[in-house]
Amino acid sequence: MKPAREMFELHPLEIIYLTALIGGTSFPGLEIDLKDESGRNIRSLMDTQMRSLEVKGYLEVDFVGLAKVNEVLHRGIAIASSCKSYFCQLMHTNQLTCKVFYFVQDEVWFELEYQPESNTYKLQEIYALHELMYQVIERIPLVWELSDKDKLQKAINKEVDLETWVGKSLQAGAFITSLAEIQCITEEAQVIRELNLMIHEDQMWLLRGVEEDASQTTQSLSTVVNELCNWLQEV
Known part of the structure; x- marks a missing residue:
């Protein structure tokens, strides 16, 4: 039987959030400039991405606030960002x-x-x-x-x-x-x-x-x- 392949549909800001979450600094091919955004706006944007990823089932946040990314998705973001x-x-x-x-x-x-x-x-x-x-x-x-x-x-x-x-x-x-x-x-x-x-x-x-x-x-x-x-x- 052919193994099931996981497919992840992501918005650009979700990719930026995941990259930062796993310790990356940039993601090839994405051109998003957040330099003019205030610290408060950036935190709000990132909180929105976290909630969106949770709804999709790509991310789990435990009761102490630790985030765990889907293993395959984590590997893909890590490979691309490094x-x-x-x-x-x-x-x-x-x-x-x-x-x-x-x-x-x-x-x-x-x-x-x-x-x-x-x-x-x-x-x-x-x-x-x-x-x-x-x-x-x-x-x-x-x-x-x-x-x-x-x-x-x-x-x-x-x-x-x-x-x-x-x-x-x-x-x-x-x-x-x-x-x-x-x-x-x-x-x-x-x-x-x-x-x-x-x-x-x-x-x-x-x-x-x-x-x-x-x-x-x-x-x-x-x-x-x-x-x-x-x-x-x-x-």
Whole structure:
């Protein structure tokens, strides 16, 4: 029988509260500025997060006020808040950008998926590297229908720089996913390597960075999958 997987749905401030509760100082990918808030307001905000987490069953507070976080959730927050680097997957269309973060420590993986419609994050454990590969590839549509095929073809045929070509392709309805490994050992996060994939119907292009020339030679599915898997294995 397949083991039940725990899924945690968290608001950004709940993640900040949990990070502070377990002794962390920051959480990658979250941009929340509380510097202008007074000490009283911050305490009120954190009390609200504690009560919300209790209602969800993610947190228990005993009669002396000691808080105990769900074991899996505690492990996920601890790994993310202490990691030296992490992966970020962005999925772009002309109307929407979705993002997923992947954190690893001692071969334990967690993914954090942003839900833009509710401004929440879904956190769950990934059991192995091969499951991470599946999660990344599963989020990439292998067939993408464009609203205006001629528009994209003109963008491809015209000799333009990579950034302009990608922008015009998005406007024509293309799908782009980017994978980046981000280093966070200093105050400013840095992208240390990146891989981009653009999909137009049954055509795919691998784009390795905006500074490089883009090849207009499409890639096969097997080539793309192998490239993604090899890229992810360089952990």
